[in-house]
Amino acid sequence: MSTSLSLVLQHPAIWRGDQYAKVAVESVPTGFAELDAQLPGGGWPRAALTELLTNQQGIGELRLLAPALAHLSGEEKWLVLVAPPYLPYAPGFESLGMNLSRLVIVRTRSSGESLWAAERCLRSGTCAAVIAWPGPGSERSLRRLQLAAEEGKSLGVIFGPTRNAANASPAPLRIQLSAARGKLEVQILKRRGGGWAPPLALESSSVLRPALRYRRIRHGLA
């Protein structure tokens, strides 16, 4: 009886209160086991939009995506950064194991252009991932991005300020990021299949994992 019950409980249509429903979504492992365990599909959802909300830059918010991006750069498709807040630094990206020949940087003059470019890239079907810092945008523009990501089967990531958490969003995954005591705190606000997820604190050493250790190197004439 109990074996048949557990079999029944494995059925994807059955949801238990303490779980998020298992949803069959194609995804890319984040590279962080604790986080993968909390995400439906076990990683960043492909063909969908993910919102990363944070007010702080420099807490490892981009390195959180690095293992997935490095993995995706092994494919033939582009990885696009739309309107990044600073200059993407080639040695930094290389040190994450990323194939730079896949990386495309798109600079824009307005929030409208950023949203347009992100939508275009997501929809094109030739971009494995599109990471955008579009600035203020309406729920409608996010919906367009979500549809474009579905259509182009592209991993879309939108960075925005924490106050956006109060707004409704069509993105199936929303995560709030903050720094706490040297760790990157990851709070899942919304995920497919629902359910409350406990906040995770990723060790900054694991967030900074690709750069394993700091070694003092003397350059030049010194």
Add this chain to the structure above:
Amino acid sequence: MLWACLRLPDFSLQLRLRGAESSGSVVVTTAGNRPQVLSCNSQARSHGIRPGMAASAAIALAPDLVEHVRNPAAEEPALRSIAAWAGQFTSVVCLVPPDAVLLEIAGSLRLFGGLRLLLLQIDAGLIELGYTAALAVAPTPTGACLLARAGTGVRITDPAQLPAALAPLPLVLLDQPEETVRTLSVIGVHTIGECLALPRDGLARRFGQQLLDELDRALGRLPDAREPYLHPARYASKLALPAPVQEAEPLLFVAKRLLLELAGFLRMKQKGVTRLKLTLHHEDRKPTVVMLGFAVPCRDADRMVRLLRERLANVELPDRVEAIAIDSEETRPLGSRNLSLFPEDRLPEEQRWLIIDHLRARLGADAVHGIISHPDHRPEQAWRACEPGTGREGYCSSVRRPLWLLEAPRRLHSSAGEPLLDGPLTLEAGPERIEGGWWDEGDVTRDYFIATDAAGRRFWIYRERGEAAWFLQGVFA
């Protein structure tokens, strides 16, 4: 040998009509003081307008009639463009002015899947270009032309059937002086068949050798040498709009007609275009020039149209456009891979570049780039913007480098020699001495530190050797 003749009846009218999706009553008239209707479209015909009428009489029948004076100077280049486009079907194309093109197709039948399929492709292609053609096939060029002029659409592949097919055609179709045709009709000879029944020596004595020669060429009894059309090195074409427009969609419609011609030309040349110049001519102002660039050589008209739509959305037209010209400024060789069975069966490489071209068309070429690291120790010199796709495979370096770099190092406040950024910064790692640039007068000697603030943000800061000021250069995002 097998020849296909593409004849464009009422060529001058067709040239006017292909520039717009739909039109009302249109006639083409002769020039001069008392213009006469040369040809009219079906709408005009439904008002009772017929070729040969005085233009004034035609206007009386249809008040909203649009009149165009025939422009023979525009017809020849247009015919050449058709010949250039037709080069994709065969290597031998001949012009038959004023309104026809001959293709030698015996060698193309196999490639295009037989006569029927080849003619279907030619016909469908011409319709896309905005033309309606009478197509005829015969073993001799003159025969094909005569059949196409008769508009019968006959396909004769067997020389033995040619005399029977030509026999009922009226003599007016021949390239003979009007006088000859009239005299023959007076004696009761109206068709080619009747003419051929007359004794040859008498015919030659009465009307000269040229009549006999033309008939003999048509039947394949005399050699019929045609001068092949020499394809130009690059494609340039211009199309006048029937009525000036400023909206993007009608412009794109016209541009597509020209781009399809260009695509045919490129297929013939086995090339793709990398730089395309589009000139929009206005009535009184300087023309607007729109340049389209392609990262990967392109010969797909739809792709060009999509890119052009993007560009036109950003171009401010000073006035309405009355003619569009297209010039393939730069082309590069390309295999014949676009001719695949399924349109989606394209090389991903070409598809991959589509998005780059799209973004550049709207945002500008410089706004879309890749990055590559540069062998220099100075951080601001250690990277370069590059063409997307030219960067390298990454290597896991053990040196910690930030993902973000500031456009220019930002000077930080400090208190008692300690750096401040919205509060004190804690030095987490360092110093890392970076020296270099003595060779190009950008000499730096800096000690780099990784610093964290109270909120947990991580920065890359430095201090010049022997100086107290701190600078922020990177962010460990």
